[in-house]
Amino acid sequence: MSSRGYNAEFRSTLARVRAGDNVTRDDLALLLEAPEGEAQDVLHAVAYEVKSREVGRVVYLRGLIEMSNVCRRNCNYCGIRRDNRDVDRFTLTAKEIVAGAVRAHKFGYGSVVLQGGERQDPGHIAFITDILARIHAATRHELAITLSLGEQTEETYRRWREAGAHRYLLRMETTDADLYLALHPDDPDRESRRRCLDFLRDEGYHVGTGVMIGLPGQTTQHLAEDLLFFRDQDVDMIGMGPFIPHDDTPLGGHAAGFDGDRQVQLGLNMIACTRLLLPNANIASTTALQALHDRGRELGLLAGGNVIMPNVTDTKFRAAYQLYNGKPSLQENAAQTRLKLDAAIARIGETIGYGEKGHAPRALTRRNETVLKD
Numbered sequence: 001m002s003s004r005g006y007n008a009e010f011r012s013t014l015a016r017v018r019a020g021d022n023v024t025r026d027d028l029a030l031l032l033e034a035p036e037g038e039a040q041d042v043l044h045a046v047a048y049e050v051k052s053r054e055v056g057r058v059v060y061l062r063g064l065i066e067m068s069n070v071c072r073r074n075c076n077y078c079g080i081r082r083d084n085r086d087v088d089r090f091t092l093t094a095k096e097i098v099a100g101a102v103r104a105h106k107f108g109y110g111s112v113v114l115q116g117g118e119r120q121d122p123g124h125i126a127f128i129t130d131i132l133a134r135i136h137a138a139t140r141h142e143l144a145i146t147l148s149l150g151e152q153t154e155e156t157y158r159r160w161r162e163a164g165a166h167r168y169l170l171r172m173e174t175t176d177a178d179l180y181l182a183l184h185p186d187d188p189d190r191e192s193r194r195r196c197l198d199f200l201r202d203e204g205y206h207v208g209t210g211v212m213i214g215l216p217g218q219t220t221q222h223l224a225e226d227l228l229f230f231r232d233q234d235v236d237m238i239g240m241g242p243f244i245p246h247d248d249t250p251l252g253g254h255a256a257g258f259d260g261d262r263q264v265q266l267g268l269n270m271i272a273c274t275r276l277l278l279p280n281a282n283i284a285s286t287t288a289l290q291a292l293h294d295r296g297r298e299l300g301l302l303a304g305g306n307v308i309m310p311n312v313t314d315t316k317f318r319a320a321y322q323l324y325n326g327k328p329s330l331q332e333n334a335a336q337t338r339l340k341l342d343a344a345i346a347r348i349g350e351t352i353g354y355g356e357k358g359h360a361p362r363a364l365t366r367r368n369e370t371v372l373k374d
Helices: 008-019 026-032 036-053 092-108 122-138 154-162 177-183 190-202 221-231 250-255 258-278 287-293 296-302 315-320 334-347 362-364
Strands: 059-067 111-116 144-148 166-169 208-209
Touching: 008 026, 008 036, 008 258, 026 036, 026 221, 059 092, 059 334, 092 122, 092 208, 122 144, 122 154, 154 190, 166 287, 190 208, 208 221, 221 258, 250 296, 258 287, 258 296, 287 296, 296 334
Parallel strands: 059 111, 111 144, 144 166, 166 208
Antiparallel strands: none
């Protein structure tokens, strides 16, 4: 490849991936390695063109409610892992969670995301079931609800779906067996996680997954395999972001040689390549990008993303829900975040889909699937 990374091989590969013509792992790895400069600019421009055509220049906001940092898992990268004794554990009350959803509804957000540590105890399952009913009652069924609560049984997914959950985000973090084991030493069965995606699809959810980008030992070949996994699983939404170390984790030692600029560029390239493979999916521009770059979320939108998840959790709980170092906007309340997003998104020439649930077009057009279109 030339010094600027943009030559005939890159151009032909980009055209083939855009057309979906026998896309290979090597094709995707080549695009992911696009350096800053002409090659990356073209990659992002093509992805943005596809996004504009398939889902429009509209940003959908998902009010994020971080409902609990209690977790049964001990993942090596996560700041709220079970064995981290330096975390002040909390679980929001039903009243506090519903208040967050009502806040999002009043702001005109079309949906909320309930995110928390992974639990499978009967009391927790019943609590979530009750919360779903309460949110719908308080917002006149005008919010779409996404859950991001980890691996559960098929029966639990069914119960929550029947209670009113529309979408579920279950990130794989990586599809490579060795990397997965390095991240999840307490539960190394990645097939169990993949089967959960099947359960979710069977229960009628809009299904989301994602990975971490720039993990220690991860190559662009690994990430290319992740991209092919997204395509082959035919997922509806993708939530992924750069790996950022947390000091109180086994992977925290990688903070010393951490290259935030590289993580941002690789994260943006992943968004662009995902948009080329899944033209009409919902793709998040994540907070992790914003943690590493002042305009990270806007850059993610310009690379092909179309979803942002502003935090609507009460600020007094946010410091205790840090999955990685340097989480932004810990003291910025939800109203301040909304004003900043309004201005930032207007500056890049896009609009916000206020009052819209923002279902992914691919979910609404999939054959033989029952979806909620209201």
